[in-house]
Amino acid sequence: MSVELIFGLIALFGVAAIGVPVAYAIITGVVVYLGVSGQDLAIAGEMMVQRLFDGFLLLAVPLFIVSANIMNVGSITDRLLQFCVALVGRFRGGLGHVNVVASLIFSGMSGSAVADAAGIGKIIIEMMVKSGHYTRGYAAAITAATATIGPIIPPSIPMVLYALVSNVSIGDLFLAGIFPGLLMGLVLMLANAWFSHRRDFGQDAVVPLSELPSLTVKATPALLMPVILLGCIYTGVTTPTEAAAIAALYALLISAGIYRAIKLRSLYHAFVDGARSAASVGLVIGASMILTYVVVRENIPQSISMFLNDADMHPLVFMILVNVFVLLLGCILDATVIILVIVPLFIPTCEALGIDLVHFGVLIVVNSMIGLITPPYGILLFVINAVTGIPLKEIIAEVWGFLGILLLALVIMLLVPDLTLWLPRAFGYQG
Amino acid sequence: MNRLTRIAEAIAATALAAIFIIFLFQIFTRYSGKLSQWMPVENLSLWMSEIEPLRWTVYLISLIWVWLIFFGCSFVVKERDHVAFDIFYQAAPPRIRKIMTVLGAIILIAVMLISLPATWDAIMANRLMELKKLQTLRIPITGDKIAIKWLFFPYLLLMAVIIIRSFSRTFLELRKNNQNTEIEET
Numbered sequence: 001m002s003v004e005l006i007f008g009l010i011a012l013f014g015v016a017a018i019g020v021p022v023a024y025a026i027i028t029g030v031v032v033y034l035g036v037s038g039q040d041l042a043i044a045g046e047m048m049v050q051r052l053f054d055g056f057l058l059l060a061v062p063l064f065i066v067s068a069n070i071m072n073v074g075s076i077t078d079r080l081l082q083f084c085v086a087l088v089g090r091f092r093g094g095l096g097h098v099n100v101v102a103s104l105i106f107s108g109m110s111g112s113a114v115a116d117a118a119g120i121g122k123i124i125i126e127m128m129v130k131s132g133h134y135t136r137g138y139a140a141a142i143t144a145a146t147a148t149i150g151p152i153i154p155p156s157i158p159m160v161l162y163a164l165v166s167n168v169s170i171g172d173l174f175l176a177g178i179f180p181g182l183l184m185g186l187v188l189m190l191a192n193a194w195f196s197h198r199r200d201f202g203q204d205a206v207v208p209l210s211e212l213p214s215l216t217v218k219a220t221p222a223l224l225m226p227v228i229l230l231g232c233i234y235t236g237v238t239t240p241t242e243a244a245a246i247a248a249l250y251a252l253l254i255s256a257g258i259y260r261a262i263k264l265r266s267l268y269h270a271f272v273d274g275a276r277s278a279a280s281v282g283l284v285i286g287a288s289m290i291l292t293y294v295v296v297r298e299n300i301p302q303s304i305s306m307f308l309n310d311a312d313m314h315p316l317v318f319m320i321l322v323n324v325f326v327l328l329l330g331c332i333l334d335a336t337v338i339i340l341v342i343v344p345l346f347i348p349t350c351e352a353l354g355i356d357l358v359h360f361g362v363l364i365v366v367n368s369m370i371g372l373i374t375p376p377y378g379i380l381l382f383v384i385n386a387v388t389g390i391p392l393k394e395i396i397a398e399v400w401g402f403l404g405i406l407l408l409a410l411v412i413m414l415l416v417p418d419l420t421l422w423l424p425r426a427f428g429y430q431g
Numbered sequence: 432m433n434r435l436t437r438i439a440e441a442i443a444a445t446a447l448a449a450i451f452i453i454f455l456f457q458i459f460t461r462y463s464g465k466l467s468q469w470m471p472v473e474n475l476s477l478w479m480s481e482i483e484p485l486r487w488t489v490y491l492i493s494l495i496w497v498w499l500i501f502f503g504c505s506f507v508v509k510e511r512d513h514v515a516f517d518i519f520y521q522a523a524p525p526r527i528r529k530i531m532t533v534l535g536a537i538i539l540i541a542v543m544l545i546s547l548p549a550t551w552d553a554i555m556a557n558r559l560m561e562l563k564k565l566q567t568l569r570i571p572i573t574g575d576k577i578a579i580k581w582l583f584f585p586y587l588l589l590m591a592v593i594i595i596r597s598f599s600r601t602f603l604e605l606r607k608n609n610q611n612t613e614i615e616e617t
Contacts, residue, residue, distance in 0.1 A: 015538055018531040019520035021513035023504075024593065028542045041546040042553035045586040052500060053493045053582060062447055062496065063454070238458055245454035268444060275443035276512060279503025284514050286500065334514050376518050 005298050008033030012291075022334055023280075026287035033294055044290055051289040056241060057170065058285060060160045062278035063244035067155075067251040069270035071106070072119035073262060076222045076255055080105055081123065083219035086207040088189075093196025094204040095128045096142050097189055103146035104185045105223060107153040117147040117380050122387045133202040137394030138195070144380040144395065145188055145402035148369040153181035155229055155247060158368065160240075161285070161339045162361045165292070166347055170240040171233040172424040172431075176362045179419050184366070184409050191405040221254045234427060281336065288340035295345065305348040315353040319360070319414060322346055323367055327407075330371015334379065338368045356431050362420045363413060370406050373399055439506035446499040450492050457488040494582055501585030505592040510600075532604050536597035543590045543597075550590065554583040 012029025016022055030044045052058065071077065081102055088097035099121075106120050121143040128139035151158045154174035163170040195201075207215075228250055232243040255262045295301070308318060329338055343364055350360050372380040375396045385392045413419055421431070460482050467479035504513075520531055557580060 015535065016516045017519055018535045019515055019517045020535040020539065021510075021515045023513065024539055025516075028538065031542050031546050035545070040553070041549040044546060045550045045590070046553060046583065049497055049501075049583045049586050052497050056489065056493060059450065059454075059492060059496055062450060062499070066447065066451060237462075242454055242458050245451060245458065248451055249455060271444035271447050272440045272507075275440070275447040275499060275503055276507050278447060279443065279500050280508045280512055280514065282496070282500035283504045283508075332516065334516075336514070377516065379514075 004037035067248035096192035141398035
């Protein structure tokens, strides 16, 4: 590591620590790096724009944000909730199960955990608190935990970013996420059942089984979203990025056509909000990319690869170490930055050790999503705190149990690669 | 001021909608030939069969995307909407917060001012690295080439906005009396 890089990193972390937005902190770090090493200062801005312009796959990001926002303003959310309440609301801790199942379904439509938490999550928290059976901390904590499933089941913005840095096919990654996502849902339901039993949460209102078929029919168009998305990608009808546009169009059509729930005004706001989050996410992505440019120039990935090769490390040990590292970073760093800046450091080593990059990618994405709910810096905790007003302290006190169970799911995914790789292989992935 | 924000929001939303629609149009042009045989109206069917798949859309979409990011961050994204690592800031007492805000603003002003001349020179005088792709981007009707500097220009815009915003934040923060510092926001 060169002196100029050390200066750059000190500037980056120092400026970020006093609360300057992460993207600006990265630009600061890169400018300091360029200045100390005597390079052209214009490279920072130039690389940023150029990488954003060339990273065509990135265009899936604003499109996924659009479809998530359309889902949130349409009444799709309500219909799915009715369906979930009828399906799993009858058990003890019912609304907790509803929370998990709703997130599983919702995650098939939106690519962003934050959108899930702010949209459907907010509504479920209100339902749970109103029922009087759950503490508000519990309601918020389980919502944060289930929102992490969002980007594991396709579509997924973090997977788009990972595909960009690893050159893995986005379609394979999307397929690989399905079973791990379901596993996360399963363990969260088990945890909820156990907590509900032990803490003796009351029984929620039960919807008669006879209403289930009609509610299922109503929810079906929304349930088909992931099928359409993956169908477009796998039949080759569209590129993955175009499939994101199709997904947004589908969201628009079902909320306007079938559910008749969208007003022009709310559609406009969906686009304004979408533009706002696309711009701020895009800036972080662009900044991460110039940081990656610097890191690659400094040959850091190669040095790490050589160092680890010399250490003669077993692939499994390497995987465990990287995951622990990413988990720790997830406590303090944003998932976008982790995937775009930190993960590329380890890709050459993965290739040298013969680790499957699709498996690795799913693990990293799951891991960095768990990072979204780890205190002290967990964006999902902040978002839920912001949209519901439930104090952070209460949310954090309840989140540990769910955090533990999600980590267990991560360990299972790590040790059983087939769980991740079976589905993409069945569709022809060679690896 | 509020009205200007509204206008900026409308522009950003339009840009996002444009990306969405151009994508759909791009897919449509690729399949309209095949779809045309099922089209019952003959004129429409003929028209659809003659549409060629578009290639320039890719560059136009990317151009709008770059503008959306930098324009959006300049005028639409609020300061608190940015991804920031603010646990130290949140934990700090008001006096320290004030120092952090002012220090952060001054550092940003310095960084932007120092890198501005080189960046301006590189972008406006076309002293950029090669970017062959964009040379195929033409304005659809007139067919004129779009100069590469217009792709990079929004970065300059953002730099200028960061400098101005940081100055005004420093000024406001220094003028603000410690007594009436905002009550704890969460």
